[in-house]
Amino acid sequence: MPDDYPVAINEEGIKIKTEKMAPEKLYHCVFEGKVYLFYKDDMELLHCYEVEDPDAASEIERNPADIENILKKRAGI
Known part of the structure; x- marks a missing residue:
């Protein structure tokens, strides 16, 4: 991930820079075989979701630019 990406992983776990x-x-x-999804809504509330499917995590790790299509495919959309 680029340095300016707001989500980072370090020895303490997941760090989020909401600003x-x-x-x-x-x-x-x-992180640890799971995909974590984050977004901030228009009210500045942070939303977090966990995807436990190891196949989805592996596919997203291999092709992060296609995450939305991968999630839609896995959800049957």
Whole structure:
């Protein structure tokens, strides 16, 4: 991930810099075999979701630029 990406992983776990997040934009990371999704809404509330499917995590890790299509495919949309 680029240095300016608002989600980072370090020895303490997942770190989120909400001040760097654009509203209504999806951000993600893969941590301990799970995909974590984050977005900040127009009210400045942070939303977080966990995807436990290891196949989805692996596919997203291989092709992060296609995350939205991967999630739609896995959800049957």
